[in-house]
Amino acid sequence: MKSELNKLFGDFLSIFFPRECGCCGCVLKYQEKFICIACDFHLPYTNYHEYSDNDTARQLWGKAPLEEACSFLFMQKDSRVERLIYQIKYNNQPFLAEYFGYQYGLKLIEVKAYRDIDFVIPVPLHRSKLRKRGYNQSTYFGRGIARAMEIPLREDILVRKKATISQTGKGRLERYENVSDIFDCQTTVLMDNVHILLVDDVLTTGATVISAALMLFESFDCRISVATLARA
Numbered sequence: 732m733k734s735e736l737n738k739l740f741g742d743f744l745s746i747f748f749p750r751e752c753g754c755c756g757c758v759l760k761y762q763e764k765f766i767c768i769a770c771d772f773h774l775p776y777t778n779y780h781e782y783s784d785n786d787t788a789r790q791l792w793g794k795a796p797l798e799e800a801c802s803f804l805f806m807q808k809d810s811r812v813e814r815l816i817y818q819i820k821y822n823n824q825p826f827l828a829e830y831f832g833y834q835y836g837l838k839l840i841e842v843k844a845y846r847d848i849d850f851v852i853p854v855p856l857h858r859s860k861l862r863k864r865g866y867n868q869s870t871y872f873g874r875g876i877a878r879a880m881e882i883p884l885r886e887d888i889l890v891r892k893k894a895t896i897s898q899t900g901k902g903r904l905e906r907y908e909n910v911s912d913i914f915d916c917q918t919t920v921l922m923d924n925v926h927i928l929l930v931d932d933v934l935t936t937g938a939t940v941i942s943a944a945l946m947l948f949e950s951f952d953c954r955i956s957v958a959t960l961a962r963a
Contacts, residue, residue: 752767753818753824754812754815757769764830765827766827773811774812777804777805779800780801780835780838783799785801787800787802787934787962788801790936791941794937795944795948797944798955798956799845799957801839801957802934803834804961804962805961806961806962807963812961815827819871823865825866825868828872829874830875831872831960832871833876834879835960839876839928839958840879840880845880845956848882848927849926850884850927851873851874851876851877851880851884851928851930852884852886852888852889852927852929852947853930854869855889855914857891857893857894860894869930872930872931872960873928876958888917888919888947889915889943889947890916890917891913891914910938914942914946916949916950916951921952921953924954925953925954926956927953927955928957928958930957930958932961933960933962934959934961934963935963
């Protein structure tokens, strides 16, 4: 009876405040959460976490000594995933990043290579961009992963000391130059050989996540794996 009343109340509210799918924009049904069933079925999941020799890992090989690297979704122009990322970054819907982070965390914890991760570090925004946007979408993605894997999220270690101009329209070399030496690490003590999961929203050239990883390697005795919500 209670569930029926909840359904009726939810249906009533949806008339005045319809919930939209984060991927296609259609109105969600009562039992759907964040994305519709059709989008969940059609989203281009990579399954990269299931094997080490994947395109995300290959893209980062030779740039930093990473343990593992994976991305949850493929992103193409004018796709469901591109709209999802837009909603997360520019339409004040970071909870979508946390939702997908939680889903990914449930998958990562099933893979041996990711089971010994000690904590999650999101790639940080500069304080000026954080103030303007109001949130860091990578933090929400990392929060979801950390919650699913039952490990801490650490935002107190890696900081972005320089504000960079947009990477959009830049070539590969320009992107690496744009994010060179932009991160720093807070003074803290970590156990030796700690395994860090570094997370970001979208992997394009990999310049930003590599810059962050190299700073962590420089500062600590650590192992680093990388996970992103999507890859372009």
